[in-house]
Amino acid sequence: MDYEVKLEVFQGPLDLLLYLIRKNEIDIADIPIALITRQYLEHLEMMKSLNLDLAGEYLVLAATLIHIKSRMLLPEENEGEAVEGEGEDPRQELVAQLREYQAFKEAALALERRPLLERDVFKRGARIEDAVAAGGAVEEEEMEMDLFDLVAAFQRLLARLGPSGPMTVNRELLSLKRCMETIMDNLRQRGGMAFDDLFPDGRDRRKVIYTFLALLELVKMGAVKAFQTTPFGPIRVVLSGGADHG
């Protein structure tokens, strides 16, 4: 069989197990645990030898499989009666879990087959000001904020401060003023800029922080406008009132 070729990226141990069940054309309700355990462990070995990152979950399932196998070998569970007997089938829990995962996997594929926005269908591309004739006064659509944005904003703030805590105000004001001037100069020359272009020295953390704070300050003062039309889309920065279209 095309054993090696079929080594794909699995979504997790359950995914690998489902793959083995399908490959061997096995009934999910009656898994030959010895065979599947062997193949499962072989796959883990292969993934290890390929230096694929093996998450701990893979090993947990390996242990589960081995445990089930040992319970299946116990003398009171003769083959044939194992399923119907009053003794519980040691595979039961795993089978239920696999079935559930399989249903969600199908659901995921069904989602993927739908006409996806930005893959199969596209929305109006032009920005709102360009799409609305004589609509200079139409305000740029801002992102609708949700809770995640709020927390993320706070996290970013704290990350920006770093472990050393708030910086001294004096040094900041000095640098801030200079950064604000630089931004304004750049914008006057170029009209508008992509947000990322404001940070040429991406590695200089201090500079990045000050530039960002300067930008916030300029936005607050109403000197510049920063906007974003899609979540995590590119941010554009323009001089306020300086952007005329058409």
Place this chain on the structure above:
Amino acid sequence: MDEIRAIVEAVLFAADLPVAPERLVELLKERGVDRQGIVAVLEDLREEYAQRRGGMEIRRVAGGYQFCTRPDLAAWIRRYRAGRPPALSAAALETLAVVAYRQPVTKAEIDAVRGVDAGGVLKGLLERKLIRIVGRKEVPGRPILYGTTKRFLEVFHLKDLSELPTLEEMRALRPEGEPGGGTAP
């Protein structure tokens, strides 16, 4: 074209999100149009574009109406933009499926279904606004509960959550011989 219809079309075109009939009723209330009238106009327009078979169509999605390009022309637009479609990984799709069907759902519950830690995937889905935090579960530890967003409905072309096939239907589908990875084409 009568003015009401032209206004409705202009709003549909200009809006960034699906337009709910209620918003149009509100907008046009001084014109004395009721919900039924608005829906009739919207359906009329939808029919007109469907008949015309031009570049766009009007679809019903996320509780509203929205202009978008015809699905069979997607390849041309991608080529024009020279962009690749944004791929949702198989892990993201699986996680999204669990959230969609089990919402409100905790991370631990999602992890249990998928057998792997969903932390990174959840963060990505939150950032892409496909899921959101909807509250906390009143159990020890009060874990965060997740649910899907309107954006989810918009991206996956769903009128509402009830349009999702049931899990029972999914179980009935035997994925005979289908490979495991749900990779985007």
Place this chain on the structure above:
Amino acid sequence: MDEIRAIVEAVLFAADLPVAPERLVELLKERGVDRQGIVAVLEDLREEYAQRRGGMEIRRVAGGYQFCTRPDLAAWIRRYRAGRPPALSAAALETLAVVAYRQPVTKAEIDAVRGVDAGGVLKGLLERKLIRIVGRKEVPGRPILYGTTKRFLEVFHLKDLSELPTLEEMRALRPEGEPGGGTAP
């Protein structure tokens, strides 16, 4: 509608900038359409929409063609957009985050965290009833203390403040790709 025309219309709709005929000639070159043919299609479409007098029209701008709404309907679109819930600026969101997580908090404390004067933003948040004055801090000068409002809880779909995700919880949602060791800091 013939396919070339539908493709041109779809591209016009989905493009973010005015579409130059040359780009369309390039896109459709395997269909054997020349510049003259493309311009004819574009002008035809333009004429069609002009005749129809619907919500949109096609205009020639900056060496290209672009869909836009009919100028005399602009007021309706402005009104439609004014009706949607106002969004928060990045500065407002940051300030709100500091108030939410550090309340009760003084302006000086907020300024220290954000590194800029929050005066204007605080005023805006007060006006929008997302924050309120909750008292005065018993230190020299007795500065005003700010906290969040009921409206804040509504906007963010929170039952109470304890539902705010903790920073610890957000840290647990590691970005995809980062090592996922189960060791909490």
